[in-house]
Amino acid sequence: MxxxxxxxxxxxxxxxxxxxxxxxxxxxxDPLLESGAARGAATTSAESEPVERxxxxxxxxxxxxxxxxxxxxxxxxxxxxxxxxxxxxxxxxxxxxxxxxxxxxxxxxxxxxxxxxxxxxxxxxxxxxxxxxxxxxxxxxxxxxxxxxxxxxxxDTPDVATFADVDAALLALGARTSFTVSRVDAGSCTTVHDLNSGETLPLASVAKLYVLGAVARAVDAGTLTWDEPLTVTDARKSAPSGRLQLAPEGTVVTVREAADAMIAISDNTATDLLIDRVGRAAVEAEVAATGSSDVAALTPFLTTREFFLLGWGRPDGRAQWRDASTAERRQILAGIADRTIDSNPVDPATADLDYVGIATRPATADGIGWYASGSDLCAALASLSVGPQNDVVRQILAQNPGGQFDPTRWTYAGYKNGNAPGEVAGAWLLTDTAGQDWVISIQLASDTPIGPLDNAYAFELVTRSSAFL
Structure with missing residues (x-):
C-alpha cells in the first residue's frame, strides 16, 4: 500500500x-544518466603535477x-x-x-x-x-x-545464480522473510523453492487478489457485471495510493475500471468500492475458496479505509484491535463505519490520519492489516488462474508485470504488489513458453519501516530468480 x-x-x-x-x-x-549507465571518475597522468581544479x-x-x-x-x-x-x-x-x-x-x-x-x-x-x-x-x-x-x-543488486543466493541476499535485509516459488498445475501448487513458505506474514495490498477473486465469482454467478457502474462518494473515500480518492463526489466508474485500478495502480478507493459492492462476506468466502490455510488471519477482511483508520486514525484503534476476538473486531469495525478520511487535507497536522505515523509507525505488531503465507499466496493466484472469469482476470493482472522477464522464456506475467509501513509483499503469476504456470512470491515484515529502495532491491532479486526455472 x-x-x-x-x-x-x-x-x-x-x-x-x-x-x-x-x-x-x-x-x-543526458540519456546515459536517464538509462542508468555507470559513470567513472576522471583520470590524470601519474607524472602530472597536482592541479587544483x-x-x-x-x-x-x-x-x-x-x-x-x-x-x-x-x-x-x-x-x-x-x-x-x-x-x-x-x-x-x-x-x-x-x-x-x-x-x-x-x-x-x-x-x-x-x-x-x-x-x-x-x-x-x-x-x-x-x-x-x-x-x-x-x-x-x-x-x-x-x-x-x-x-x-x-x-545495486548483486549477481545471483541460485535460489540460495536470493535467500541470503533477502535475509540480509534483516526482516522476517518468505520467498516461495511454485509450479502450478490445474490450479494446484507444488513448491520448488521454500523459504518460510508456511509462515503467516503481512500482505499489504496483495490482499486485493482476494477482492478480485470475489468480484470475478460474482460476475460469473450473474449477480454483477463488469460494466456495472459504481459511484465514488466522499464518505467512502480511502487514502492513497490511487487516483479515485481525489475524484469529485459522484464520479462513476465501472466494475472493470475499478478492478483495473485496484490491481494496476493499487487504487484503495477503487478497492473499497468493490468490497462494498460484493460485500465483506463474499471476500471472506473467497479466501476460504482458494484453500487458504489460515482463513482466520483474513477475518474480518478489512477495507483499506478501515486499515488506515485503525492504524493511523485520530484516534487510532490499535489497543482495541490487538487482542480482540473476531466477533469483537467486527464490532470495532461497526463502530468506525461512519468515520471518513479527508483524502486531500489542508494541513496534515489536523488531518483525519496521522500521515507522519503512516511513514514511520508500522501496525503489524498490533495485528492490523491482511495476513497469509507464501503457500496461501500461491493458492490465491492458482485459483485466479483457473477460476471464474479467468480470461478477464489474467488480463487485469497483466496490466503491470512487476518487472522485466525474458520474452523468449515467458509469454505471460501477472502481478500484484503491496507496501505498508514495515510490510513489503509481491506475487507473480508467470507462464512459460511451454504453457506451464508458475507463482513466485515474497513477503518482508518488520517492526520498523522498509523503504522503497530496499523494496526495489528485494523485488529485483526475486524477479531475477525466474531465470532459475
Whole structure:
C-alpha cells in the first residue's frame, strides 16, 4: 500500500510523503544518466603535477541534496528550498509525486542513509549510498544552471545464480522473510523453492487478489457485471495510493475500471468500492475458496479505509484491535463505519490520519492489516488462474508485470504488489513458453519501516530468480 500526501505548499512534510517504488525522473538529462549507465571518475597522468581544479558545476547542487537525504531530522527540510533547487522541467516531471520532495522522501524511507562514495564531474554526480538495512544504491544527479535537472536512484543488486543466493541476499535485509516459488498445475501448487513458505506474514495490498477473486465469482454467478457502474462518494473515500480518492463526489466508474485500478495502480478507493459492492462476506468466502490455510488471519477482511483508520486514525484503534476476538473486531469495525478520511487535507497536522505515523509507525505488531503465507499466496493466484472469469482476470493482472522477464522464456506475467509501513509483499503469476504456470512470491515484515529502495532491491532479486526455472 503506497501513500502520497497531497501537495499543499508549506504544509508538506517529508516524512509524510511515501510514494511509488520507481525513483527515476529526469528533465533535460543526458540519456546515459536517464538509462542508468555507470559513470567513472576522471583520470590524470601519474607524472602530472597536482592541479587544483575548480569545483564541478554539480557539486553545490549535490551537496545540498545529499544534506537533505542524509539528515537525521527530516522535519527540518524546508519544502520551499527543495522546490527552489529543481529546474522547472524536473519539477514538472516529478509533479505526480509531490515535486523533488517525493524522491527525497522515498530515499529517506530507507534511513539512515550514508554516503560511501562520490564522484563529481562537470554537471553530473555519481554517489554510492547505503541504506539503514545495508542496501547499496547508486544515485545519479545532473545539474543545469545551478539547479538540479535530473535524479535517478537505483539499488545495486548483486549477481545471483541460485535460489540460495536470493535467500541470503533477502535475509540480509534483516526482516522476517518468505520467498516461495511454485509450479502450478490445474490450479494446484507444488513448491520448488521454500523459504518460510508456511509462515503467516503481512500482505499489504496483495490482499486485493482476494477482492478480485470475489468480484470475478460474482460476475460469473450473474449477480454483477463488469460494466456495472459504481459511484465514488466522499464518505467512502480511502487514502492513497490511487487516483479515485481525489475524484469529485459522484464520479462513476465501472466494475472493470475499478478492478483495473485496484490491481494496476493499487487504487484503495477503487478497492473499497468493490468490497462494498460484493460485500465483506463474499471476500471472506473467497479466501476460504482458494484453500487458504489460515482463513482466520483474513477475518474480518478489512477495507483499506478501515486499515488506515485503525492504524493511523485520530484516534487510532490499535489497543482495541490487538487482542480482540473476531466477533469483537467486527464490532470495532461497526463502530468506525461512519468515520471518513479527508483524502486531500489542508494541513496534515489536523488531518483525519496521522500521515507522519503512516511513514514511520508500522501496525503489524498490533495485528492490523491482511495476513497469509507464501503457500496461501500461491493458492490465491492458482485459483485466479483457473477460476471464474479467468480470461478477464489474467488480463487485469497483466496490466503491470512487476518487472522485466525474458520474452523468449515467458509469454505471460501477472502481478500484484503491496507496501505498508514495515510490510513489503509481491506475487507473480508467470507462464512459460511451454504453457506451464508458475507463482513466485515474497513477503518482508518488520517492526520498523522498509523503504522503497530496499523494496526495489528485494523485488529485483526475486524477479531475477525466474531465470532459475
Amino acid at each position: 503506497r501513500l502520497a500526501l497531497p501537495r499543499n505548499g508549506g504544509h508538506r512534510t517529508i516524512v509524510a510523503v511515501v510514494v511509488a517504488l520507481g525513483l527515476t525522473a529526469c528533465g533535460s538529462v 575548480p569545483a564541478a558545476a554539480v557539486t553545490p547542487v549535490a551537496d545540498t541534496l545529499l544534506g537533505w537525504i542524509t539528515t537525521t531530522d527530516p522535519l527540518s527540510i524546508d519544502p520551499v528550498a527543495v522546490d527552489a533547487l529543481a529546474t522547472p522541467e524536473l519539477t514538472g516531471e516529478l509533479a505526480p509525486i509531490g515535486g523533488l520532495l517525493g524522491p527525497i522522501a522515498q530515499i529517506q524511507q530507507s534511513a539512515p542513509i550514508t554516503v560511501t562514495d562520490r564522484v563529481d564531474e562537470g554537471s553530473e554526480s555519481t554517489v554510492t549510498l547505503r541504506t539503514g538495512r545495508g542496501t547499496a544504491v547508486t544515485l545519479r544527479l545532473a545539474a543545469e544552471g545551478g539547479r538540479l535537472a535530473g535524479i535517478q536512484a537505483l539499488p
